[in-house]
Amino acid sequence: MADINDSRLMNWNEGIPELQDALVVLVKTEWNAHTVDALEEGALRVLAASGVRSETLLVPGAVEIPFAIRHYWKQRKKKDRPAAFIALGCVLRGDTPHFEYVCQAVTSGVMQLNLMLPVPSIFGVLTVNSQQQADERIGGRHGHKGEEAAVTALKMIRFSQRLKKKDE
Numbered sequence: 001m002a003d004i005n006d007s008r009l010m011n012w013n014e015g016i017p018e019l020q021d022a023l024v025v026l027v028k029t030e031w032n033a034h035t036v037d038a039l040e041e042g043a044l045r046v047l048a049a050s051g052v053r054s055e056t057l058l059v060p061g062a063v064e065i066p067f068a069i070r071h072y073w074k075q076r077k078k079k080d081r082p083a084a085f086i087a088l089g090c091v092l093r094g095d096t097p098h099f100e101y102v103c104q105a106v107t108s109g110v111m112q113l114n115l116m117l118p119v120p121s122i123f124g125v126l127t128v129n130s131q132q133q134a135d136e137r138i139g140g141r142h143g144h145k146g147e148e149a150a151v152t153a154l155k156m157i158r159f160s161q162r163l164k165k166k167d168e
Contacts, residue, residue: 019052022083024153026056027068032090035131038138039088039124042146043153050154055082062089062102062125066109069121082119083160084153088146089125090134103127120156124149 024047028036040056047054059068065087073081087110093099106125113121124145128134136142 019050019083019154019157021053022157023053023055023081024084024086024150024157025069025072025082026054026086026088027065027072028056028058029062029065029089030058030060031062032092032134035090035126035134035138036088039090039126039146039149042138042144043086043088043124043150046147046150046154052154062087062091062106063109065089065106065125066113066121069110069113070117073117073119083157084119085113085117085121086124086149086153087121088149091125091127092131092134093129099127118160120153120160122149122153122156 026040026043028040030036044054044056057068057072059065069085069087072085076082087106089106091099091102091106103125107123107127110121110123110125126134126137126145128137137145
């Protein structure tokens with residue numbers, strides 16, 4: 001099991017001044033609203049503390065997240081495009097194979113976006129067996145996955161900018 005205490009993810013105190021004009025778009029689901037809202041709140045806290053602009057889009061379910069990200073990207077003019085996307089959702093295991101299908105679809109969709117778009121799409125979708133496991137990941141013993149998704153977005157934006165500067 002992954003443990004945030006065994007990660008350097010949250011070590012990002014260097015300051016990120018070049019991100020002040022960046023836009024990060026969060027795409028969140030309507031299902032499991034309490035959990036997803038908590039993920040969003042954590043992500044927004046981190047983004048606001050970094051001076052990064054954000055916008056949130058709401059979609060019915062996790063399977064619709066990749067469509068929303070791709071459609072948003074294609075509809076924006078180059079100067080208005082975000083520097084990163086964060087996919088936020090919570091898929092709880094039920095009694096049918098639906099859980100596996102939804103988890104596989106959203107995971108594959110976000111992975112495809114990372115290969116297709118020139119900006120990162122961060123996977124902030126909880127795939128858990130119970131509400132207790134979800135609660136442990138929105139500020140419980142497994143950290144706050146919304147905050148972690150936002151930190152990952154900031155680090156990936158900076159990573160992308162550094163690579164771009166090397167190419168210039």
